[in-house]
Amino acid sequence: MTRPAIRGKPVAMTRWFLLPLVALVAPASAVPQAATPVAAAAPRPALIVPTVVARYPHDSAAFTEGLIWNGGQLVESVGLEGQSDVRRVDLATGKVTARATIPAAQFGEGLAAWKGQLVSLTWHDGIAHRWSATSLKRLGTLRYSGEGWGLASDATGLVRSDGSATLTFHDPATLAVRRTLTVSFAGRPLTQLNELEVVDGAILANVWHQPFIVRIDPASGRVTGVIDLRAIVAEVGATDPEAVANGIAWDAAKRRLFVTGKRWPTVFEIRLPR
Template sequence: MMLVLALALLADPAPPPIERCGYHIVQTFPHDATSFTQGLFWDDGHLYEGTGQYGRSRIARLDLQTGKAVAQTKLPSDQFGEGITRWQDQIIGVTWQGGVGHRWQIKDLKRVGTFRYEGEGWGLTMVGDSLVLSDGTPELRFLDPATMKEQKRVTVRFGSRPLPMVNELETIDGEIWANVWMTDMIVRIDPASGNIKSWVDLSGLKEAAGASGSDSVLNGIAWDATKKRLFVTGKYWPKLYEITLADCR
């Protein structure tokens, strides 16, 4: 499960020291096991989730205690939903390969606009006034959320090696936290340089959730800034976890 990280280490014989952390489970919550989780964030007492798969993609406001949607909006059946994030009074979301993004009102999840962008869409987060998009490559694209005009790109690096498969994104205390697709790893990225400051090994959490299958990978990071709670889940996982970092070294 750590193949991407292992390849980066082997290719760089003398990487700089990078902190590694484990985790401790604080609480366990139910999660819809039919949800192919692509984006996750916390806002005003609720989780918001964007899911994928053609004909099944949606954005939803979730009740944390039950895992059930209290409001939802489906994407067109020919679109594969990906990451979502909040900007002002909107939720902004992207799709996988269609180059189409959407805007929804956060109060009622009604769509209020669409936009176009180049390349694939994977994860989204806000860093300051910029919308940050991952696309499966080592590059993060910084965009103006109002116009979607590209401002700059930053290459995510583990030591001196570019790290591909950067997926779902969340901003926590000025850092970008990112899932690395098909691994049990979350990386913590300096948004100015792209350098990985530390990584979090969540090995064993998929098995603890009772998830199986190659598609049921770790994906989904949400941060409750008010109560300082960190939530994680995965695609088709029947559980969502509040965790804290542990054994950082």
């Protein structure tokens, strides 16, 4: 591909941050030849190159839409109409130890835990399912407006993505909207935010169809870092264009970060540089 230019200069391949970040904010053909004043003034996010410290098996049929660490296991939300479920998964073996199915007409999406319960989204139905975290027994449903993509919990409630640059913070008991946040990358809104996880107060988000996880300041919405999954995506070697990175789980007790993707055969435990 033709290398785009930033601020009138050609992009050197050794300048790691330009091509991937340009790809995140706009198609290369749409990148202006000179940065806008807003973009020029915005701080450039840091590139974060993770180290893979362990690999675990993952169901290569699972269309991963949400991933969390809960009660000593992974819990995963799997999508597609007629195939959606929420499942508890043994990390070491990848075996499903409990499963709850989503109604066949619904497309399962993001998943988060809140006080002994799980909440899972659906893509277009505006229905969130509530489950017992331990048994996966269905406890009821809640309603929300808009699309459901990713979901995560922080100390105060739930945060949802919908494929746009907006994150919506919800009351965890009712899903009432508390506030919204526009996520910006180098001064521009960053869309396609997908699977979410809250790690040490920052929001991590997969960017759909990109081999990156962005780290978001929950107060300003600014992307402060980009976790580079390109080596992991290359290792997976998926040929299906929809087999994208879309699972992030954080084991806070052991400070382990797990990533996987749709139909990936592997869950990667990664470590970020300090």
